Amino acid sequence: MKLTGRRIYQGKTEGEALVTKDSISFYGGVDPETGIVVEKGHELEGVDTTDKILVFPTGKGSTVGSYVIYQMAKTGKGPKALILQECEAIVAVGCIIGEIPCVDQIDTSQITTGSKVIIDAGAGVVEVE
Amino acid sequence: MELTNEEQDMAAGKYGKATQKAMEILVTLGDIYGAKRMIDITSVQIAGVSYANLNEPGLEWLADMAVDGKVRVFTTLNPAGMDLEEWKKLAISEDFAENQHRVVEAFGKMGVITTCSCTPYLYGNLPHYGQHIAWSESSAVCYANSVLGARTNREGGPSALSAALVGKTPEYGFHLDENRQPSVKVEVKTKVEGTFQFGALGKVLGDRLGKKISYITGIPKASVEELKSFCASYATYGGVALFHMEGITPDRVETIPSETIEVNEDDLKGAMADLDEDTEIDFISLGCPHASLAELEYIAKQLEGKKTNPQKEVWVTTARPTKQIADRMGFTKMIEDSGAKVAADTCCVVAPIKGRFHGLASDSAKMCYYGSGRNKFSVKLMSVDECIEEALK
Numbered sequence: 001m002k003l004t005g006r007r008i009y010q011g012k013t014e015g016e017a018l019v020t021k022d023s024i025s026f027y028g029g030v031d032p033e034t035g036i037v038v039e040k041g042h043e044l045e046g047v048d049t050t051d052k053i054l055v056f057p058t059g060k061g062s063t064v065g066s067y068v069i070y071q072m073a074k075t076g077k078g079p080k081a082l083i084l085q086e087c088e089a090i091v092a093v094g095c096i097i098g099e100i101p102c103v104d105q106i107d108t109s110q111i112t113t114g115s116k117v118i119i120d121a122g123a124g125v126v127e128v129e
Numbered sequence: 130m131e132l133t134n135e136e137q138d139m140a141a142g143k144y145g146k147a148t149q150k151a152m153e154i155l156v157t158l159g160d161i162y163g164a165k166r167m168i169d170i171t172s173v174q175i176a177g178v179s180y181a182n183l184n185e186p187g188l189e190w191l192a193d194m195a196v197d198g199k200v201r202v203f204t205t206l207n208p209a210g211m212d213l214e215e216w217k218k219l220a221i222s223e224d225f226a227e228n229q230h231r232v233v234e235a236f237g238k239m240g241v242i243t244t245c246s247c248t249p250y251l252y253g254n255l256p257h258y259g260q261h262i263a264w265s266e267s268s269a270v271c272y273a274n275s276v277l278g279a280r281t282n283r284e285g286g287p288s289a290l291s292a293a294l295v296g297k298t299p300e301y302g303f304h305l306d307e308n309r310q311p312s313v314k315v316e317v318k319t320k321v322e323g324t325f326q327f328g329a330l331g332k333v334l335g336d337r338l339g340k341k342i343s344y345i346t347g348i349p350k351a352s353v354e355e356l357k358s359f360c361a362s363y364a365t366y367g368g369v370a371l372f373h374m375e376g377i378t379p380d381r382v383e384t385i386p387s388e389t390i391e392v393n394e395d396d397l398k399g400a401m402a403d404l405d406e407d408t409e410i411d412f413i414s415l416g417c418p419h420a421s422l423a424e425l426e427y428i429a430k431q432l433e434g435k436k437t438n439p440q441k442e443v444w445v446t447t448a449r450p451t452k453q454i455a456d457r458m459g460f461t462k463m464i465e466d467s468g469a470k471v472a473a474d475t476c477c478v479v480a481p482i483k484g485r486f487h488g489l490a491s492d493s494a495k496m497c498y499y500g501s502g503r504n505k506f507s508v509k510l511m512s513v514d515e516c517i518e519e520a521l522k
Binding site for chain 1: 150153154157158160161162176177182183184185186187189190265283284285286287288
């Protein structure tokens with residue numbers, strides 16, 4: 001299945017999808033040293049996002065979250081690409097400075113956790129196997 | 130977004146790598162929020178200065194940008210994690226101090242004025258009505274939009290730095306007339322007085338209305354200090370960047386909203402009760418947002434000739450230029466002779482003090498929020514006079 005959205009930051013990669021219906025606050029909600037979601041009551045609480053294609057509705061919380069995304073990108077923790085319904089400034093800036101492929105305006109309900117995803121963020125294209 | 134020739138050159142890297150990265154950030158944000166063009170800005174204020182928030186990778190990113198990046202407009206910084214000169218007096222570790230200095234040096238290399246304060250409007254980064262700016266400290270954004278009538282979105286650290294390097298910001302959000310109109314009217318039916326009560330009012334409105342733009346009536350007068358406390362609290366609890374206060378906000382309102390809520394004495398008391406935990410106070414924080422000269426003078430005169438309880442740590446946080454004049458006027462000495470500390474460049478929200486104290490007293494509702502969430506202290510919101518009484522007890 002091929003889904004088309006909008007490029008936030010370019011790059012091609014592939015990996016396993018990790019999908020949540022909850023929005024994500026990277027500052028305080030994800031541990032930058034491990035890539036594990038730590039927000040209390042979050043659908044992904046305790047789940048490691050490292051090397052996953054993280055699929056979620058939108059970002060929220062403090063703008064320091066951009067630096068958390070950057071820190072994970074530089075240390076090899078956290079997701080290798082992001083797919084969102086609606087990207088906002090915190091996630092967009094984090095992806096640009098961390099150079100993580102990112103696409104939004106995707107119907108994320110079409111993707112399930114564990115499925116293989118190929119992403120060409122520059123073209124805004126997401127292929128789900 | 131339509132870019133001018135110069136902007137296209139910046140995006141293509143003809144003005145260096147940092148400017149190219151900055152354009153990439155600004156153009157992406159402009160696309161996300163539907164901006165049609167970039168607009169000139171007159172000043173920038175950058176948050177994300179404390180090493181406690183940036184950590185090593187954040188610092189590396191700034192150092193990368195500083196290789197060839199230079200700001201094109203007047204730019205100042207938010208508080209750092211320590212007093213840049215007298216950090217030892219605040220018991221900051223050598224390691225932290227060294228890293229914090231590297232952060233400030235990176236900004237300085239880019240031409241940023243490294244006065245670290247959340248109240249830039251008190252010492253020369255003062256926009257006037259209608260000017261477009263790119264600020265990031267949430268309380269200052271709220272003050273600039275609502276009290277000064279300047280226009281800014283709530284920028285993050287990297288987007289504010291990008292705006293500084295390019296001298297422009299994408300035109301969306303609060304830069305446009307149509308996004309600055311109120312949608313709910315607030316009738317304040319009780320007397321609100323003092324920084325702590327204005328902070329409590331900010332919490333009431335933030336909790337109840339979130340980001341809705343409010344039109345507030347029933348505040349016949351408010352000092353700069355009360356307004357900065359209100360802005361800090363309202364932005365913290367509601368995430369707001371703009372409100373209209375009748376008689377204060379210079380923006381013209383086209384239609385006063387028909388949806389109306391009332392705030393009475395019980396609402397205000399409820400907010401204060403939420404910030405009144407049963408605890409032994411061992412830390413007293415004044416100067417959130419950064420104390421004005423008038424506040425330093427008042428605190429100095431209350432503490433003159435007295436001694437604070439040595440079991441209690443008292444910080445009065447302010448901007449460096451304010452402290453320098455307070456030094457000259459003898460206010461700093463009056464405060465420090467009592468055992469309290471005047472700390473410039475930093476604040477209790479961003480300093481690395483987690484675990485050092487248990488019970489916090491402050492006249493700032495914003496400080497109470499971060500004291501309890503980020504630093505796990507029990508908190509008490511009090512008037513300035515009650516904070517001073519607590520310090521002396």
